[in-house]
Amino acid sequence: MKREVLPIIVLLLGLGAVVALAHSIDKRRDDNARRFQDEQLYLNGLAAKRLSLAFNGLAADWYWMRSLQYVGGKIVNYEDTHTGQFQMNDLSKLDLRLLAGLLDVTTTLDPQFIPAYEYGAVILPEISPDQAIILLNKGIAANPSSWRLHQHLGYIYWQRQDYERASAVYAAGAKLPGVPAWMEAMAARMKAEGGSRDAAREMYWHLQETSEDPAVKDMVRRHLMRLDWLDDRDVIRHALLYYQDHSRDGRCPTSWRGVFAEFPGTRLRFDPATGAPLDSTGVPYRLVNGGCNVDLDPNSEVPH
Amino acid sequence: MAGRTIAIARNAFREAVRDRVLYNLVLFALLLIGSAIFLGELSAGQEAKIIVDLGLSAMLLFGAFIAIFVGVGLVYKEIERRTLYAILSKPIGRGQFLVGKYIGLSLTLLVNVVVMGIGVTLALVYVRRGLDPLAFKIWPAIVLIYFELLIITAVALVFSSFSSPALSALLTFFVFVIGHFSADLKLLGNSSGSLVTRFLLRGLYYLLPNLSNYSVITATAHGITPEPQVAIVSAAYGVVYVVVLLALASLIFGRRNFK
Numbered sequence: 001m002k003r004e005v006l007p008i009i010v011l012l013l014g015l016g017a018v019v020a021l022a023h024s025i026d027k028r029r030d031d032n033a034r035r036f037q038d039e040q041l042y043l044n045g046l047a048a049k050r051l052s053l054a055f056n057g058l059a060a061d062w063y064w065m066r067s068l069q070y071v072g073g074k075i076v077n078y079e080d081t082h083t084g085q086f087q088m089n090d091l092s093k094l095d096l097r098l099l100a101g102l103l104d105v106t107t108t109l110d111p112q113f114i115p116a117y118e119y120g121a122v123i124l125p126e127i128s129p130d131q132a133i134i135l136l137n138k139g140i141a142a143n144p145s146s147w148r149l150h151q152h153l154g155y156i157y158w159q160r161q162d163y164e165r166a167s168a169v170y171a172a173g174a175k176l177p178g179v180p181a182w183m184e185a186m187a188a189r190m191k192a193e194g195g196s197r198d199a200a201r202e203m204y205w206h207l208q209e210t211s212e213d214p215a216v217k218d219m220v221r222r223h224l225m226r227l228d229w230l231d232d233r234d235v236i237r238h239a240l241l242y243y244q245d246h247s248r249d250g251r252c253p254t255s256w257r258g259v260f261a262e263f264p265g266t267r268l269r270f271d272p273a274t275g276a277p278l279d280s281t282g283v284p285y286r287l288v289n290g291g292c293n294v295d296l297d298p299n300s301e302v303p304h
Numbered sequence: 305m306a307g308r309t310i311a312i313a314r315n316a317f318r319e320a321v322r323d324r325v326l327y328n329l330v331l332f333a334l335l336l337i338g339s340a341i342f343l344g345e346l347s348a349g350q351e352a353k354i355i356v357d358l359g360l361s362a363m364l365l366f367g368a369f370i371a372i373f374v375g376v377g378l379v380y381k382e383i384e385r386r387t388l389y390a391i392l393s394k395p396i397g398r399g400q401f402l403v404g405k406y407i408g409l410s411l412t413l414l415v416n417v418v419v420m421g422i423g424v425t426l427a428l429v430y431v432r433r434g435l436d437p438l439a440f441k442i443w444p445a446i447v448l449i450y451f452e453l454l455i456i457t458a459v460a461l462v463f464s465s466f467s468s469p470a471l472s473a474l475l476t477f478f479v480f481v482i483g484h485f486s487a488d489l490k491l492l493g494n495s496s497g498s499l500v501t502r503f504l505l506r507g508l509y510y511l512l513p514n515l516s517n518y519s520v521i522t523a524t525a526h527g528i529t530p531e532p533q534v535a536i537v538s539a540a541y542g543v544v545y546v547v548v549l550l551a552l553a554s555l556i557f558g559r560r561n562f563k
Binding site for chain 1: 346348349350353354356357358361364365452481484485488515516518519521522523525526528
């Protein structure tokens with residue numbers, strides 16, 4: 001036992017010293033790591049596929065997780081350096097220039113990796129819609145029977161207000177076997193009223209229904225809340241204008257009381273205490289511009 | 305005659321177990337348990353796919369290492385310990401000895417692959433919170449991985465019948481790598497303008513094992529199983545290739561002078 005004491009002490013001290021030294025090296029390395037964190041990818045997808053032998057699926061998973069970590073890391077960094085919660089429309093500020101490359105390598109290694117295309121369809125349009133379109137076209141070529149990729153591509157064209165192409169993509173997707181009936185209806189709707197709010201709402205509903213990705217579902221939920229807010233804003237502005245027109249001196253209201261007296265059938269929900277209309281998250285809207293206009297409460301989760 | 309071969313096979317299996325070859329299963333189990341627990345956080349809902357990719361790739365990698373490093377030592381150890389002389393002094397042929405050794409290691413690999421397959425199945429049941437069709441769909445891929453390992457083992461045996469273990473391991477590893485590129489050799493041959501190059505590359509394509517026939521891990525992770533006809537032909541290709549390699553190994557080993 002006595003003989004073993006010295007080696008054990010050396011072992012423990014040695015381990016302690018290793019931890020301390022590693023900590024010191026990491027500290028020095030942080031600056032360099034930050035400088036090289038966005039270094040270009042060494043391998044393109046085809047080279048990675050050749051080098052991965054029979055392990056291309058595993059390599060694809062590694063690139064997939066790297067893509068998620070890349071975006072996640074940027075979001076964490078953004079939240080650390082900015083006030084307020086990160087929103088989807090802040091994506092363009094993150095400088096995600098490696099994402100398209102990472103997803104390209106992922107999908108070259110594993111062309112059937114549908115979640116990678118879907119992830120690209122949600123994130124890339126905020127950075128580069130062209131790269132998102134390239135990725136989805138690649139996905140459709142490798143998975144011709146996946147109508148969900150058509151749905152995502154149609155959504156990107158719709159975002160670009162290219163309703164003709166959106167309609168064509170939905171129509172192509174609608175011809176696939178096992179596709180839900182609404183794909184064909186969406187094709188027609190895109191052509192007839194692509195820019196309308198109802199068309200947008202319908203598109204988001206279907207995206208929410210069909211997606212399994214919690215990030216996509218959350219993004220869609222926010223878009224739907226925003227559409228509700230835009231609808232509410234129209235109704236409230238109409239009521240405020242009516243109030244102003246029918247008040248004795250043409251003044252705007254100072255509180256919500258009485259504003260909706262002439263609009264009993266409205267679909268708005270109200271705060272029983274103040275009579276203020278509530279947004280979809282239950283937070284009261286606020287009067288702005290001396291009561292002549294309406295806006296979201298700063299604490300509301302609904303995106304502007 | 306078969307009884308003697310089986311006795312050598314049984315002995316080779318026992319030796320592998322005694323050499324703690326199956327300890328790799330512990331590492332494999334840890335890898336799978338770790339992935340099943342932590343992948344949920346990292347993979348955005350793709351745990352099952354990643355478990356299949358990781359599990360089957362580890363099965364192939366660990367199996368290939370065992371096939372290479374144990375395979376190249378099968379004959380060499382017996383020569384080094386001089387036990388080979390005692391064995392060959394008995395009424396047993398050199399070919400029988402080699403085949404027995406091969407069957408023993410194949411049995412070790414079978415146990416390894418089956419236990420790992422059960423491990424992947426259980427990990428899938430865990431992440432999917434119940435029985436999932438994917439847990440059954442991985443088994444055709446596991447069978448094909450086993451056939452690939454059988455070929456690698458036979459290649460290792462061929463090299464070890466005339467070369468040192470280090471060189472045999474290196475050469476077998478090269479065959480493993482080139483075997484996954486052999487389809488490219490054919491493609492390259494077809495696109496070559498020179499008749500000699502085309503002939504040479506075609507020859508290499510048929511000579512080297514086409515291991516990409518057994519690479520179905522990525523498709524399996526998406527629940528796509530290989531077509532039965534393709535799988536059967538691939539298995540038959542593996543069996544025939546192994547028979548050819550064992551015949552070659554026997555031929556070389558039979559001519560070897562141990563004096």
